[in-house]
Amino acid sequence: MKVGVVTFPGSNCDEDARLAITEALGAEAVRLWHKDHDLQGVDVVILPGGFSYGDALRAGAIARFSPILREVQEHANRGGPVLGICNGFQIACEAGLLPGALLRNAELKFIHQPVHLRVEQVDTIFTARYARGQVLQIPIAHGEGRYTADAETLERLEGEGQVVFRYVGPDGNRSAAANPNGSMHDIAGIRNAKGNVLGLMPHPERAVDPRLGPADGLALFESLLAAVHA
Amino acid sequence: MMFRIHLQIVPRQGLLDPQGKAVADALHALDFPAVRDVRIGRHLVLDVDAADGAGAESQVRAMCERLLANPVTEDFAIAGVEAL
Numbered sequence: 001m002k003v004g005v006v007t008f009p010g011s012n013c014d015e016d017a018r019l020a021i022t023e024a025l026g027a028e029a030v031r032l033w034h035k036d037h038d039l040q041g042v043d044v045v046i047l048p049g050g051f052s053y054g055d056a057l058r059a060g061a062i063a064r065f066s067p068i069l070r071e072v073q074e075h076a077n078r079g080g081p082v083l084g085i086c087n088g089f090q091i092a093c094e095a096g097l098l099p100g101a102l103l104r105n106a107e108l109k110f111i112h113q114p115v116h117l118r119v120e121q122v123d124t125i126f127t128a129r130y131a132r133g134q135v136l137q138i139p140i141a142h143g144e145g146r147y148t149a150d151a152e153t154l155e156r157l158e159g160e161g162q163v164v165f166r167y168v169g170p171d172g173n174r175s176a177a178a179n180p181n182g183s184m185h186d187i188a189g190i191r192n193a194k195g196n197v198l199g200l201m202p203h204p205e206r207a208v209d210p211r212l213g214p215a216d217g218l219a220l221f222e223s224l225l226a227a228v229h230a
Numbered sequence: 231m232m233f234r235i236h237l238q239i240v241p242r243q244g245l246l247d248p249q250g251k252a253v254a255d256a257l258h259a260l261d262f263p264a265v266r267d268v269r270i271g272r273h274l275v276l277d278v279d280a281a282d283g284a285g286a287e288s289q290v291r292a293m294c295e296r297l298l299a300n301p302v303t304e305d306f307a308i309a310g311v312e313a314l
Contacts, residue, residue: 061300094300104249107248108249
């Protein structure tokens with residue numbers, strides 16, 4: 001598996017994502033520059049976390065017009081896997097790869113802390129190595145993570161099993177207290193209808209090395225590896 | 231000709247606007263109980279070349295639809311058009 005990690009001006013989790021692929025997973029990763037028009041034959045594209053273009057206008061709004069996004073869109077349209085993490089999720093929504101939008105956290109603060117997520121779907125290329133209902137501990141670090149969509153979109157996401165990760169308490173149960181940012185339906189991550197694009201606010205690439213805490217993010221990358229090699 | 235367009239972009243009514251809510255709560259605390267709702271958005275001032283005001287306005291509407299406003303969460307309105 002060859003993974004491309006896009007660097008936009010203001011990306012700051014691109015190296016973490018690359019190291020998760022190369023060090024923790026032992027797969028190949030290449031750096032893709034936002035001005036490139038060449039995905040270098042990668043199997044998977046990661047849109048990493050950070051503050052692309054300083055979050056000017058809205059988080060992800062300007063990155064969507066980066067030259068490389070055209071190739072990323074074509075890759076996604078061909079069914080190629082795209083993983084948007086944090087700012088990458090915001091970019092994917094702005095680019096129309098995923099429905100909805102991510103707004104300022106309900107409490108107006110930047111939040112960086114470990115959170116608990118429940119794996120809602122395991123029949124995806126991103127989560128096949130998890131168990132349904134498994135509770136993960138993965139960090140978040142964002143100011144604009146409040147997932148918002150209209151009622152019709154939410155109904156479709158729920159009905160089609162497109163909600164992949166939800167914020168829960170350590171016991172796996174949903175509650176207002178367990179939702180860090182006010183996301184609708186406690187949504188932490190969704191996939192597109194075709195299933196090849198996943199966006200999530202938490203940072204699985206920061207949870208891949210047991211020496212640094214729970215490595216609950218690793219199985220996401222292992223799932224991708226297995227899916228690409230299948 | 232050049233036209234100055236004043237553009238307002240606000241969170242869509244009905245969506246949680248935590249900034250607006252915080253300000254509404256503060257106004258209530260300051261004894262302005264008449265305030266029912268506050269929404270906080272952004273005001274953009276764009277200087278645009280166009281043959282006439284309507285042309286400038288329609289260009290800005292197209293810009294809103296493609297970039298300036300998020301169709302999922304924001305509403306926009308052109309608050310003023312000045313000939314420069």
